[in-house]
Amino acid sequence: MTNKNEKNAQPQSGRRRFLRQGAGLGGVALGAGALAAGAPATARAEALTVPPWTRAPGEPVLWRAYGRPAEFEKNVIRRNRGAAPMPGANSSMTPLQDLRGIITPTGLVFERHHAGIPLIDPALHRLAVHGLVDRPRIFTMDDLVRLPSVSRIHFLECSGNTGREWRAPSATSVQISHGLLSCCEWTGVPLSVVLEEVGVHPEAAWVLAEGADSAAMTRSVPMAKALEDALLVYAQNGEMLRPEHGYPLRLFLPGFEGNMSIKWLRRLKLGREPFMTREETAKYTDSLPDGSARQFTFLMDVKSVITFPAPDHVLRDRGFHEIAGLAWSGHGRIRRVDVSVDGGRGWREAKLQAPVLDRALTRFRLSWRWDGGPAVLQSRAIDEAGNVQPLPDQLVAARGYESTYHYNAIQAWRVGADGRIANARA
Amino acid sequence: MTNKNEKNAQPQSGRRRFLRQGAGLGGVALGAGALAAGAPATARAEALTVPPWTRAPGEPVLWRAYGRPAEFEKNVIRRNRGAAPMPGANSSMTPLQDLRGIITPTGLVFERHHAGIPLIDPALHRLAVHGLVDRPRIFTMDDLVRLPSVSRIHFLECSGNTGREWRAPSATSVQISHGLLSCCEWTGVPLSVVLEEVGVHPEAAWVLAEGADSAAMTRSVPMAKALEDALLVYAQNGEMLRPEHGYPLRLFLPGFEGNMSIKWLRRLKLGREPFMTREETAKYTDSLPDGSARQFTFLMDVKSVITFPAPDHVLRDRGFHEIAGLAWSGHGRIRRVDVSVDGGRGWREAKLQAPVLDRALTRFRLSWRWDGGPAVLQSRAIDEAGNVQPLPDQLVAARGYESTYHYNAIQAWRVGADGRIANARA
Structure with a gap:
């Protein structure tokens, strides 16, 4: 998988030289002698190079007395749609x-x-x-x-x-x-x-x-x-x-x-x-x-969304992928999450990560083999009060098109044959 | 309570001026009209001043795309005892x-x-x-x-x-x-x-x-x-x-x-x-x-410590304080934590914060009224396997004085009449 937003930090100059050398060997990372004789040839070639971070001591303890993410993760940040009409209100x-x-x-x-x-x-x-x-x-x-x-x-x-x-x-x-x-x-x-x-x-x-x-x-x-x-x-x-x-x-x-x-x-x-x-x-x-x-619609309704794969990602390879997402409800615990990979014809029950806590995000996961063709992925959450996350049409039938708040409908992501993922209703 | 390490960030110049003004009123914080007629006089005086952070819009959204703690918390950081004999090993x-x-x-x-x-x-x-x-x-x-x-x-x-x-x-x-x-x-x-x-x-x-x-x-x-x-x-x-x-x-x-x-x-x-x-x-x-x-002493034993009040704090007032601490065990869940405030003569069962998770820190709390006199505070954890955190003497009897690792004895903090807290065995 690849994150489209990812533009990794430039390596330091010494490391950049190493990267060029490493590329000639088809990648790097292991010390000599690391591999069994039965390992594939490319793996043995990789083992010939010791990466720079193994060759010399690293940054000292308390390098950062209050830690920060790795430079390579610098694009994992809060974002928004841009300026709002009122200063401060965004x-x-x-x-x-x-x-x-x-x-x-x-x-x-x-x-x-x-x-x-x-x-x-x-x-x-x-x-x-x-x-x-x-x-x-x-x-x-x-x-x-x-x-x-x-x-x-x-x-x-x-x-x-x-x-x-x-x-x-x-x-x-x-x-x-x-x-x-x-x-x-x-x-x-x-x-x-x-x-x-x-x-x-x-x-x-x-x-x-x-x-x-x-x-x-x-x-x-x-x-x-x-x-x-x-x-x-x-x-x-x-x-x-x-x-x-x-x-x-x-x-x-x-x-x-x-x-x-x-x-x-x-x-x-x-x-x-x-x-x-x-x-x-x-x-x-x-x-x-x-x-x-x-008015006074306080409680957040039962809801879920698939966070991988999502339009932020590209699937590079067919075969096994783990669909993952989040479910939650203001009414209590999540009881079950179903996932469909075929636009809602079939549904399979996802695995919920324990502990499932009251009015907390609940992580769900489901194994999936992508055959390389188009697919539509959806998740549907059910909470312990029996509330079922609605389809968009069901929500509109009940509440029309004039609302902005409390939209909790099932979200559909469309996977293309090129591995790109889009909002299925866009 | 006061954190001895706390040296709050200097306020910005506008705020510093405000601080001096505010001090003259015996403290500040509320907008005019905030108080009921029955409120005490000092409270009404406080209400006369609107703090600067209410008078004008604050920092914009995405001020920090990746957040950091407030400047006032700048002394809440990782610390250590200082340089170690080997570079990098600390x-x-x-x-x-x-x-x-x-x-x-x-x-x-x-x-x-x-x-x-x-x-x-x-x-x-x-x-x-x-x-x-x-x-x-x-x-x-x-x-x-x-x-x-x-x-x-x-x-x-x-x-x-x-x-x-x-x-x-x-x-x-x-x-x-x-x-x-x-x-x-x-x-x-x-x-x-x-x-x-x-x-x-x-x-x-x-x-x-x-x-x-x-x-x-x-x-x-x-x-x-x-x-x-x-x-x-x-x-x-x-x-x-x-x-x-x-x-x-x-x-x-x-x-x-x-x-x-x-x-x-x-x-x-x-x-x-x-x-x-x-x-x-x-x-x-x-x-x-x-x-x-x-050798191969893998499992971390049952253990606990009172984190408030601890030698890092000073008790300024008699009366109600909530003793708080952490308990944990490599053997499973924490079953119970007992707390003594009189050097181990009496013990009371502390409240455990749910969810109590397997091999996770467990927060315990106990209400306490400090009478202003000396006190010795201790916590004793028991895990679901029935292991009981030992007293220092019990640990020494079993393992002597030559070990460095896997010390899990009951920790005692001594509260002085001046509200200062010390390591009771130091």
Whole structure:
């Protein structure tokens, strides 16, 4: 396989000379004497050359006190479609086509900002909790970090992820079509602990969460969710949050649409009714064919996508390939993923990588022999609540063409006889 | 709590001016109108100031196409004791005192190198498999990545971790004493798949694994382990391995001492007997009081450590604190962790963070009220095989004082009345 985006770093000058020499031998890598007498001739030729990285000591320990990816991986980065109409209001996508397993490395976790990334001094950051509470209070980060904590592995998905597949399925990359999606280990204080500290009035039914960014991003959260499993998160994949993910504090609502997990969280206000903020009236609602709109569509639906092979890759050889992808649901665990390689006529059950966690990305894999002809690859996820990922036509029949958010239909990739892969509906 | 190492980044000039102004108000952070009328006076004063990061848009999306930690976290890095006698042969430790949950961010995963970090071009890297096999073969990275893959979350620990606690318990940091320890999601090909490709002779009982670094680091692996759960790993926490962790390919042996998970793996040779390499004769053996040595001590024993509070922290206030730590065992899952705050007279069972995974770090937590007096904090792990972490005296009684590797005794931190924390045996 080859990644189309891959333009590997230039080797250093000494290595470049070595590359030219090595090419004459048909490739390199092994020390003399490495091979059994029965090895093929080309393999023995390869064994004659000792690569430069074996000839001399390498970079010292603590070369990088905080590590970075290899130079050869420099094209594995967040990307987006380009400039957005409003400064600061934009997103970037996770390179799903290059990732393995379920954990998204934090440096590649997608971004969605409404007014850019505020750089907040944690010593000066405060969280105010007020409204229908007995003891309104301002918390410092030290106050919060000192409280009882939990860690959970959960996916985070923007409700606009794959929104363009609805009317204009044009993405030529799974990073661009599905990359507003990541999965991390989140650590923080259960919101229920903080609410117990302040004392919730019995009539409080909603919590307004407000960010400290200059968009003052605000959403209303039902009290049931706040008490059930909402977290005030300060750490992600072991370390403190990064600035672009809400440093030093964010709300995290497992299974809910990403924008509600308010970043740079500075305020929680308890009230009787939803606060009808801009982000839940003008935005993040789903227009329906009859002119009405679905509002407060919090839960992310069951969904999956094949990340290999995807339009980002080219199949160079026939024969064995492992189809791999990700499945997830805001309703709970993934129960099953079926994969079709013939445009939906036949389906085979994929293998799910354990542990299959509640509202986390789940990696699925299926062995496949590519015969070199055209093929259409699709995955269909089913969650433990019994929800089945719909076909695009089924989704459109239910919700029309006017929505942008909460598109969760089955994605089809078309493999050409040349090994190139395209969006089957583009 | 305060991290002694923390020397926060200097704020930018505009922010510095703001800091001085803010200090006059007794702290800052909230927008006007943020507070209920019942809020305390200092809170209302704080609310008068809108912090600079709320006043103007922040950094743009894709500010960093590959993310990095916040500047304020710049002291959360790998560290070590300083120069080692041989160039390239050294280690660095994970800052356990600053981490949460169980996933170690890859940039902070500990290092142990025997001849520095080779920078390997993955297109030129090869893995040779030969010896007692039917079809000796050289694999490219493309060959390997194409094979069926699995992902597993496992700890990795250097067998020398905490070795200095044996004779000279002097570490003033849990990073230095216990930081040759990390936990990641590893993805790669089961070694059994590759062995099936080449056809193992019935008499093959050991596999020699060799690295492509200039130390040509080599260890012998029993065939049973190779077939059971050994992995040829190319990805760590979702992305390709970093250079310091074996890019582009390493062996990974769940539960075994770290040095056997050969990095930069270039060769596997199958034989009848262990290969008696330098690293399993002169090194990585455990001297006993009678002059003999334990050899091939592969499995890492059951172990735990309290990471908060640890000598890296200072307790500023009496009252509630959450004791947190990590437990792990090469024998399987952690069954229970007990914590003592009174030097071992009483023990309470800590809460284990789910999911508790096989041979992975397990986060434990226990609520504690510090009365402001001296205290001695200890944790004791028990694994599913029934192994109980020993006291230092018990370990010494069994193995004497001549060993360096496989020290797994209970660690005691002494809290002083001044809130400072020390190694209780130092």
